Amino acid sequence: MSTLTLTKWDTDKLELMIRDIGVAMITTLAPNGTLHSRPMAAPKHAFDGDLWFFTAADSLKAHEVAENSHVNVSFSEPKSERYISISGRASVVHDHARAEAMWTPLLRGWFPGGVDDPRLALLRVEVEHAEYWDAKGSRMLVFFSLAKAATTGHAPKHLGSHANLG
Numbered sequence: 001m002s003t004l005t006l007t008k009w010d011t012d013k014l015e016l017m018i019r020d021i022g023v024a025m026i027t028t029l030a031p032n033g034t035l036h037s038r039p040m041a042a043p044k045h046a047f048d049g050d051l052w053f054f055t056a057a058d059s060l061k062a063h064e065v066a067e068n069s070h071v072n073v074s075f076s077e078p079k080s081e082r083y084i085s086i087s088g089r090a091s092v093v094h095d096h097a098r099a100e101a102m103w104t105p106l107l108r109g110w111f112p113g114g115v116d117d118p119r120l121a122l123l124r125v126e127v128e129h130a131e132y133w134d135a136k137g138s139r140m141l142v143f144f145s146l147a148k149a150a151t152t153g154h155a156p157k158h159l160g161s162h163a164n165l166g
Contacts, residue, residue: 010130011047011048011049013132014047014084014132015046015047017082017132017134018042018043018047018075018084020077021042021075021076021077021082021084022041022042023039023040023041023042024039024040024041024042024043024051024053024074024075025039025040025073025075025076026038026040026053026061026071026072026073026090026123026125027071027072027073027074028061028064028068028071028090029064029067029068029070030064031067036060036061038061040053040055040073040123041053041054041106041107042075043102044102045102049127050124050125050126050127051073051086051088051124051125051127052098052102052122052123052124052125053122053123053125054099054102054107054110054111054120054122055092055121055122055123056110056111056119056120056121057092057094057119057120057121058119061123062121062123065090065092065123066092069089069090069091070087070088070089070090071087071088071089071090071125072085072086072087073085073086073087073088073125074086081133081134081135082132082133082134082135083132084130084131084132084133085131085132086125086127086129086130086131087127087128087129087130088125088126088127088128088129089125089126089128090123090124090125090126091123091124091126092121092122092124093122093123093124094122095122096115098122099115099120099122100115102122
């Protein structure tokens with residue numbers, strides 16, 4: 001379970017925000033000290049405070065996580081103006097029951113042996129910190145707030161919600 005103590009409201013809010021975003025970017029620390037980001041199919045299951053992704057046990061990201069478990073996972077949906085950044089600790093997990101519950105036929109392209117593929121593993125991200133920006137609302141209200149800020153020199157207001165969790 002997550003190392004961040006999320007309330008039911010926090011968990012529900014994050015799940016709602018990431019639910020229909022198809023791709024997440026996960027960032028690990030490469031052996032040379034640089035940040036290494038790559039797209040991952042976003043989880044299509046209920047968010048319980050941890051994020052779960054399919055990965056190959058022998059992948060570069062699995063090796064990077066073994067060396068340094070700190071990761072960042074970001075979700076972006078520009079059309080609905082939702083942005084989520086989650087940091088935590090990742091680990092490679094072999095959990096056949098969870099893999100079966102999360103399995104979709106599209107994954108066969110990466111794991112031809114299905115849930116019994118010997119390379120299949122799960123990447124678990126225990127959430128330590130989450131932050132989101134949700135700018136839903138009238139584009140006219142956002143435009144008005146930006147225009148007012150430009151003329152008054154004061155920071156714009158009413159650009160949506162933002163919260164730090166953890």
